[in-house]
Amino acid sequence: MPEVTFTNGPSAKASAPSIKPADGNIQPQAGLLPFLPLDVAQLRVLKKDGLRHTFSVTVRIPGTDAATAGNYFALFFIARRPYEIISCKERHEVAGSDGSPVTFQLNKVPNGTAPASGTSILTTGLSLKSTADTLQAGTITAVIANRRLVDGDGLCLETSGTLTAVAGVSIVVELKAI
Numbered sequence: 001m002p003e004v005t006f007t008n009g010p011s012a013k014a015s016a017p018s019i020k021p022a023d024g025n026i027q028p029q030a031g032l033l034p035f036l037p038l039d040v041a042q043l044r045v046l047k048k049d050g051l052r053h054t055f056s057v058t059v060r061i062p063g064t065d066a067a068t069a070g071n072y073f074a075l076f077f078i079a080r081r082p083y084e085i086i087s088c089k090e091r092h093e094v095a096g097s098d099g100s101p102v103t104f105q106l107n108k109v110p111n112g113t114a115p116a117s118g119t120s121i122l123t124t125g126l127s128l129k130s131t132a133d134t135l136q137a138g139t140i141t142a143v144i145a146n147r148r149l150v151d152g153d154g155l156c157l158e159t160s161g162t163l164t165a166v167a168g169v170s171i172v173v174e175l176k177a178i
Helices: 040-049 063-067
Strands: 003-008 054-061 083-094 103-109 154-160 167-177
Antiparallel strands (some): 003 054, 054 167, 083 167
8 A cells, every 4th residue: 555754844953052161061142042943044044935844745655556556546645734846756666567658647636626637737747667766757837726735635646557567656746835
């Protein structure tokens, strides 16, 4: 069965303003919180960009489960706030061997819509017949409305072609809070 994991974007490096007295013991400066997790440069970024950050959702369809189309169609992410899809990358362990094209597409699925009726986010589907163990990057649609999610929208994968021999598929979707 597919596995889904989430990875936060760049994390703030914990640091506290401090001084080094003559005795060599580092102590927080008076009046400053010793557990402040952000430095001045990071606070400038937050002020400029707000709390908008990126994170990744990884979908892994292990082993020969990847040769079954039904293992792709379920929603793997439901937005709880507005997001924009930044990237979609894929890698598989064994390439498909069917004579026809074998691809997958990342779909946006609005609340109340069946996954089969979702909107394509990639300009073209990524091939599951490309060289094994080689990262592919999809091209995200230029249509802003199609690459943005609102609360309740979901993401799913849709395959085309016969998935003969495809194995060990990993897909990473990067999203940015907007």
